[in-house]
């Protein structure tokens with residue numbers, strides 16, 4: 542495994558389109574880092590640039606401290622694992638896995654040692670002599686991973702590797718890739734636009750938007766403390782409100798005014814001048830019965846729709862104070878048209894950067 546340092550990387554294509562704008566990320570050795578963002582945000586361009594397939598407009602890449610920016614792909618200590626598997630259809634599983642080590646000039650004994658290890662790592666020993674067409678989608682994906690691992694790279698670059706698999710298999714292979722990565726300790730850079738995949742697999746997530754970094758953080762921090770409006774909206778469901786900051790109520794508690802009334806918000810860090818929005822996640826709100834004594838941080842609303850999800854019910858509510866609908870999750874049975882009080886815990890709110 543190897544560390545990867547991405548330093549001030551920008552990429553403008555010949556048509557003048559600036560696709561990456563001053564990206565700086567330090568990836569630790571053995572880390573699983575995911576690049577997440579909407580279509581066209583530059584994830585694949587960054588991955589291919591790391592691999593050496595796109596020359597940079599500016600910036601550099603260091604792998605284990607060595608500047609690889611000018612090196613060709615085969616000399617960078619990286620291997621790619623693609624969404625289309627990119628297996629050679631006329632070669633057996635074993636031949637597909639052997640292809641890279643042979644090309645790189647490894648000796649016969651070394652090639653076969655790597656083949657045996659890779660087949661065992663992805664549990665495909667019994668399928669070594671089959672053609673890819675005789676394997677399931679999940680098995681083909683494992684061959685693609687074995688082929689990358691047989692290169693013994695410090696960094697494996699994954700380009701949406703699970704997007705051709707059905708939902709159930711995606712979840713299974715997700716666990717398999719993470720377990721292999723933990724066991725064999727390669728550094729992983731993983732591109733996806735699937736937020737559930739990113740949250741489930743990553744040590745850290747980089748949220749990209751329009752070629753720029755919106756936030757780099759652990760999955761829990763990205764979900765619980767989204768830094769910007771874009772991140773709150775893109776990952777999970779979020780209720781976002783415009784807010785005027787009225788002042789400090791207590792040591793870490795701020796009073797804000799929103800369309801739904803005034804609320805207290807607990808925040809360890811001071812809101813910046815640009816924090817004109819606050820948000821909370823649907824599961825952070827609690828429905829309190831109107832008959833109960835009035836509580837702070839509540840707003841009155843009417844249930845306008847609900848959808849049973851099994852473990853919870855998604856509820857849409859509207860308040861007379863604003864035109865917007867707000868999303869709440871509850872286990873309490875409700876009826877459409879019911880009048881409810883909704884409470885949002887001060888610690889469940891977060892301030893958002895409005896600048897992005």
Ligand SMILES: Nc1ncnc2c1ncn2[C@@H]1O[C@H](COP(=O)(O)OP(=O)(O)OP(=O)(O)O)[C@@H](O)[C@H]1O
Nearest residue numbers: 554556558560579580581582583584585586587734
């Ligand atoms: N060779 C190229 N020349 C010009 N523009 C390009 C080239 N390759 C990609 N782009 C543009 O760069 C932008 C980013 O593309 P990229 O493939 O990196 O996005 P992405 O985030 O991986 O999206 P997706 O999830 O759809 O694959 C897009 O607007 C794309 O059209």
